[in-house]
Amino acid sequence: MNLITLSPWDLGWAALAVLVLAAISLREGLGIERTLLVAAVRMAVQLILVGYVLKALFTTVNPWLIGALALAMVGMAGYEVRARLKRKLVGPWGRWLATGPLFLSSFAVTLFALLAVVGAEPWYHPRYAIPLLGMMLGNGMSGVALVLNHLLATVPARRDEIEQRLMLGETRDQAMHDIRREAMHAATIPLINAMTAAGIISLPGVMTGQILAGAPPVEAVRFQLLIMFLIAAGSGFAQVMALKLTVARLFDARGRLRLDRMG
């Protein structure tokens, strides 16, 4: 089979389409041109750099270098998830309640996949470890941001309802029952939609990429299923953890709602 490799010129033509979109935005006064171009350039730089980093890692397969890259990715994901939160808890809690669950869940699910499912030799081979961790972090980040943004926007808005339920003798978890469900629902819907549409309306990214790169479709589908299952679990675990910890922090030991702990 003839595999097509893309030259910088080929990519230039694709980038031109983005420039046209930016020009239209400028002409119509829609105001997305600047952010669009900055994001596109930023993406190009990041991806080209990571391409070279991965190339180096694949040739050396050095566990220390792989670990260092994994930590750097985790650090960036932690920064990104905090940047996406519209409201935060005050103090060091604000940082760790979002990033802690993301780290734990991403690492745990990636390790599980590498050791129990993929079985590469060595198990930490960067060809599998880095993309899997990246998938976990990327999706977990969105999930945690969605669940916490929903929670931290809803709790102050529905303070009276929550406190009314406390006045009737309900526990923290009883009073938060509906809001917890809604937050979890809001954060899980994009994943459910992606799983529902997969294969019918959209061809998901991993298998699209593999197919374009010349892999047999059925093999590509297997990898896609693995990734989707891991994403669903990893993102969901992180959401549940972040939700539980944040709800616990929003109430004190006497079960009182403490909005003064929100920034």
Added chain:
Amino acid sequence: MPGLNVSQLSAGGAGPYTLNVPPGECVGLIGASGAGKTRLLRAISDLDPHEGEVTLDDVPASGLPGHEWRRRVALLPADPRWWHATARAHLPEGGAGEAVAPEQLGLADELLDRTVARLSAGQRQRLALLRLLAREPHCLLLDEPTAHLDPESAARVEAVVAAYRQRTGAPVLWVGHDAAQLERVASRVLRLTPEGIRSAPEGT
């Protein structure tokens, strides 16, 4: 001391307040807007952090989990909230329990199957009292419980509260603006100021 005892209670810069409501008695609490009436009730039911101690029949608030204390020392807020669709869904296991029959508060059974949004402000206020009493609290903190009611409905609420405290021996702290009503329902009327509590002067 049996009954509700509030000792040196201060919250949110108001107080300290000290008062006692003996078992089965009703004490009225009156005071200008912003005098801290709602803040005091919230602190007694342990909804807000506070200084000082509250006991009910010699059991301190700290001796029970927060939710259990709030179930016993029940606060009826001036503006009750609803989250289920129907009125009935807000009652424990869908019923009003032994404490009080809905009819005593002028709430016909078919009203309970309506959505809360379709009830009048007065019906909702009486439903809030029904919902509270159905959980059989040991003490009542009532924040303007008849504010939206016509005189006839207000009289029903007064009668239901009096019957409840006489039957169960629950102390009642009744916050209101209507001095004549407080004289009627309470054995004692106190005046609340941000600095503390004193007996209401004659003619308030």
